[in-house]
Amino acid sequence: MWKRFAPIALSLALATAATCAPAASKDFRPAPPQPATTYPLHESHADERFSIALDPYDSDAKLEGAKAPYLRAGLLPIRVIMTNDSDQPVSLTDLQFQLIFRSDSGRRIKVDEANTDDILRNLVTPDRNPTTPSAAPRLPFPLPKRSKPRVKQEQVDEVQQLRFRAHAVEAHGTQSGFIFFDISGLALPLPGARVYITGLKNAGGGDLLYFEIPLQPANAGNNVQ
Secondary structure (H helix, E strand, C coil), rough: CCHHHHHHHHHHHHHHHHHHCCCCCCCCCCCCCCCCCCCCCCCEEEECCEEEEEEECCCCCCCCCCCCCCCCCCCCEEEEEEECCCCEEEECCCEEEEEEEEECCCCCEECCCHHHHHHHHHHCCCCCCCCCCCCCCCCCCCCCCCCCCCCCHHHHHHHHHCCCCCCCEEECEEEEEEEEEEEECCCCCCCEEEEEEEEEECCCCCCCCCEEEEEEHHCCCCCCC
């Protein structure tokens, strides 16, 4: 009788194992970059034949699979896509990004791009507000020293892989990567937020015109003046 029911029992066991097995983790892999002009948030300079697009990753859905909790750590990741339609390369060695927005009181605020150390520092203690003093009483005896919190190596690797690292955009080429801004304590979306981009140079060493790209469509909120 066992031989008769063995195939059925085996099928039930396999089905149960598949149901109980943990789901494989999904890696955070943004789609390959398309030409900058195909993204909703972009700016093009016809004379210089150069375009830059921004794609803010400002929701958990867009960051699904990421190893690091960027939003919880007060970091705003923005994917940058640069497309060079000219016949000469554009140098990015002096490239600079700055986030500009309005505070609740209407004050104009500027935030420079976070470097790798800044990013990892935020990731050490996500959800922590450093401006809040500790309420714990001081003990009359010393406590044993604890090892300093560290960022997981997989998170370090992810940050280094994601960051925008290109030194140039070749003729008729596209480059992409992520920049990060520390917006700890602020709620998204940021009123009138835009990214100011400078430091691009043509093959002769001359400066390209600056780019100033809103993080929201023109009809989604007030612009910074």
